[in-house]
Amino acid sequence: MPARQNQDDFNAQDAANLFSNFQRLDPRMQMIIVALLVIAGIVFFIAYTKSRHGSSAPPAGYAQMLLGNPSDATDSPSNHDNFLMIKPYFALSFNDSKGTPNWVSWQVTAGNLGKIERKKTFDPDTTLPIGFNQIVTRDYNNSGFDRGHMCPHSDRAANNEMSNSTFVMTNIIPQAPNVNRKAWEQLESYGRDLVTREHDRLYIIAGPAGKGGRGSRGERQTLANGKVTVPAACWKIIVVVPEAGGSDDLAKLSTSTRVITVLMPNDDDAVGEQWAPFRTSPGEVENKTGLHFFDRVKPQVASAWRTKVDRETIPPARARYYPKEN
Numbered sequence: 001m002p003a004r005q006n007q008d009d010f011n012a013q014d015a016a017n018l019f020s021n022f023q024r025l026d027p028r029m030q031m032i033i034v035a036l037l038v039i040a041g042i043v044f045f046i047a048y049t050k051s052r053h054g055s056s057a058p059p060a061g062y063a064q065m066l067l068g069n070p071s072d073a074t075d076s077p078s079n080h081d082n083f084l085m086i087k088p089y090f091a092l093s094f095n096d097s098k099g100t101p102n103w104v105s106w107q108v109t110a111g112n113l114g115k116i117e118r119k120k121t122f123d124p125d126t127t128l129p130i131g132f133n134q135i136v137t138r139d140y141n142n143s144g145f146d147r148g149h150m151c152p153h154s155d156r157a158a159n160n161e162m163s164n165s166t167f168v169m170t171n172i173i174p175q176a177p178n179v180n181r182k183a184w185e186q187l188e189s190y191g192r193d194l195v196t197r198e199h200d201r202l203y204i205i206a207g208p209a210g211k212g213g214r215g216s217r218g219e220r221q222t223l224a225n226g227k228v229t230v231p232a233a234c235w236k237i238i239v240v241v242p243e244a245g246g247s248d249d250l251a252k253l254s255t256s257t258r259v260i261t262v263l264m265p266n267d268d269d270a271v272g273e274q275w276a277p278f279r280t281s282p283g284e285v286e287n288k289t290g291l292h293f294f295d296r297v298k299p300q301v302a303s304a305w306r307t308k309v310d311r312e313t314i315p316p317a318r319a320r321y322y323p324k325e326n
Helices: 003-024 027-053 160-165 177-197 282-289 299-306
Strands: 083-086 091-095 100-108 146-149 172-175 200-209 213-215 218-220 233-242 258-265
Touching: 100 172, 100 177, 146 177, 172 177, 172 213, 177 200, 177 233, 177 258, 200 282, 233 282, 258 282, 282 299
Parallel strands: none
Antiparallel strands: 083 091, 091 100, 100 200, 146 172, 200 233, 213 218, 233 258
């Protein structure tokens, strides 16, 4: 008899013996064994799924994603349009089809701020997997749109390493000059004032929405022959947490926590110095983007935040000198 047939007969007899022994057990023991097998199967399935699709969980204690993962991004190289990049000073979901982040998330504390001068050049992100489009600084040249930081240099100006990390093209979107240099920059400065003057810590998520904006050279849908999508709007959510009360900021969050949400058109003709008129609710940004914010926050708190529109009185913006970008 062939060796393979002998092996098949042995396996069949072995299985029959196991089943016969199982039948002799009392019903309670049978139920325990079945339950253990089901649990083992679930554990195996979860481990298998994570190995195939990557992980959406940030490292333990990672402050840059304290509020969650708005798009359930993963670090699987096959996830081209929702690729999770966990960097030392911010995190993001990169969209390879659009050449921009879907969102960027970061924390701002007093220790992040300083006087380091901004870097003069922007770098491609060489940490992207093979096969992803490399966005380079010349893709924005003469487009009428600025290279607009999501996590800004000035939120990371404590030292050169922190500051330079923000000049990577996966942290950049095409912004109309009057957005980037005026209202958006005024909002960034206002946030840093909360950190330095009010002794707060900030948890920020920002990104683009839609397609088609108006820069200094008119309307554009894309840049670099379709490589980079020009967004129709830019949004930012700032959750303000007091330094006082310990280091567990997640535990401090409540329905009364201040949440500042801004959604402004990416339009050079529609935006000036003032950012306050563009305040809205996180739920409105979710409707525009399909993202889902605050998944690490208590459900009742997150639900209250989604309808919140900040009503604090904002000091008048002051006009500034804005250097021209190439």
